[in-house]
Amino acid sequence: MPTLTLASARSPFRDEFAEELAIRPLHSGDIHASFQFRTVWGVDLLQATDPRFLRYAILPREIVCTENLTPWKKLLPCGSKAGLAVLLKSEKLFHSSYFSQAVHIRPVCQGMHCTVPSWEMRQTLNVVFDLYTSGQGKREWSMFKIKIYVDVTDSPQGELFELSPPTPLLSQAVVLGDRRTYSVYDLTDPGTFGKVRSLNLLVRWKADNGDMLRPLLHGERYVAGFGLQTGEIHTLIYNNHPYRAFPVLLLETVPWYLRLYIHTLTVTSKNRENKPSYIHYQPSKDRLRPHLLEMLVQLPPNSVTEVTVQFERALLKWTEYPPDPNHGFYVGSSVLSALVPSLVAMDTNITQEHPLFSSFFLCKEESSYFMRVYTEPLLVNLPTPDFSMPYNVICLTCTVVAVGYGSFYNLLTRTFQVEEPSQSLAKRLANVIRRWRGVPQL
Incomplete structure (x- = not known):
């Protein structure tokens, strides 16, 4: 699929900031835009604020509001006043088909010898725009006056889509263990603009539909059962690699009002029991902390691994219900972390020079890359009293x-x-x- 990328120059100072926008047209006619902002501070936070820190933080879904984006944008050096952040308009983002934002913080090294510690904060925002609901209604789109990289790996000879105007410049990069080929439009070359002195890149699909490629690792989660007393949480983990097996670390955070029966935990792969090599479970305390379940599971090649656990719904106080209790309660996503086998060996020595949409995670084994996947949140109904009686x-x-x-x-x-x-x-x-x-x- 074609991917468009806009990158800014790196800062020469000790504190660094980089931003990037990658745009990918989908076969359905929608547009997927991925904003990434990376801020690096040349300080050692462990010497000051406690060495214990939260590894993962998952927030359940909340009511869509234009103010939800404001705290996230305030973490940027210039807020929404400069750079790609000026494109983050709340009224446009929240009217999209899909919207997701995240903040990742991790320690990194400055220099080859890692003598100076630093901390990196990466802010990501993904949004899928529906072209048909936006009024265009056509399977084509264009971009004006922007530096772009068009991913032509799936269509090297123009079988799936047509680029206009064509360009002879090609570039290769490794993105999540896969070697991708890009058509490059260099704005520094006057010949790129032509006589009109502006670049209008047009991507027109030749087919109405196509097969969507699934990643090697992805997961799903849903709630099964009937009634308002008991139920089951099913987590499906897909390994689409044809011949490689690899372990995955599954993290489940379940609220206290869903009382887990941990003795009913089952893990199956290809209709056989798959015993985890590591399990850590921390039970919940009512109104104090949630359930914490962490396990290491080996995924067979080309398989679907199912993790099932039963639970019982608790009764809440009438003051603990949200304003719309009949809508249900949102449960946070599951977290899947794994070193996914790579088709292309990565060069970890020049990781800092790669664009933001490539992998920033260093690993000892060059035949794999780190990947973290979040499943969709759950919507669970609890026993709800008739609030008209009070x-x-x-x-x-x-x-x-x-x-x-x-x-x-x-x-x-x-x-x-x-x-x-x-x-x-x-x-x-x-x-x-x-x-x-x-x-x-x-």
């Missing part, structure tokens, strides 16, 4: 207090006095006249 009870109680207690209190504190009936107007006038005349009043 509302009715509150209304009835307020009515009883206002009518019953109010009337009773009024009777206890009220004083009664007998007043004489007032005289008529004619009688009052007669008494005034009789008073003037000195006659006794009526």
Whole structure:
């Protein structure tokens, strides 16, 4: 598939910043855009803030809001005022077919001898735009005035798609263990622009559909069962390598209100039991910490490994339910970490010079590369009370207090006095006249 990449120059200072945008058109007609920002600080954080740090952090899904992107953009050196961050418009990103953002922090080395420690923060944002809902409705798109790398590995002779204008410049790079071929459009060459003095790269697909290539490692997760008492969590791990087996580290973080039956844990591959070589389980504490399950599983080649565990739904307090309890509760994603076999040996000595969309993870075995995959979050329904009944009870109680207690209190504190009936107007006038005349009043 063609991939477009925009890269900025590296900073010569000790603190470094790099940004990159990779655009890939999908067979369905959608556009996948991947933003990556990398910030390197020349400090040793372990000497200052505690040496214990969180290895993984997973946040469940939340309600889409334009303010969700603001804290993420504030981590950039210039926020959203310069660079590729000016393209991150909330109203455009949240109207897409898919949206995901993440922050990764890890220690890195400066220099070949690794004498100066540094920390790297990588911010990634992936979004899939639907061309048909955006009003274009055509299986083609174009980019103006941008430096691009077009991935033509799957279509070297133009079998799947057509590039216009063509370019004779080609470049090769290793991306996640696979050697890719790119058509390069150099903006420093005046011949690239032509007479119009602007570059309009057009990618037009020749076929209406095509087969989507699956990665060597990916995972899925879903909830099975019926009723609101018990259920099962199924995690499917796919190894699509035709002949290589490799281990994968699975991390499950389950909220406390899903009480796991860890004795029901089963791992199967090709309809056979697959016993993990390492299992670490930390039980949950109600309202304090979630379940933590970590295991190392060997994935056979060209197989699907299924991890199943049963759970029981707990009863929550009525104050612990979200504003929309009938929608369900989101459970964080599973994390898959593995050294995936590579088809091309990587040169780890020039890793810092590779573009951001290539692998930044150093490994001793050059025939593999590190990969971390997050499954989709789960939506689990819990036993939910009828919140209209407390509302009715509150209304009835307020009515009883206002009518019953109010009337009773009024009777206890009220004083009664007998007043004489007032005289008529004619009688009052007669008494005034009789008073003037000195006659006794009526």
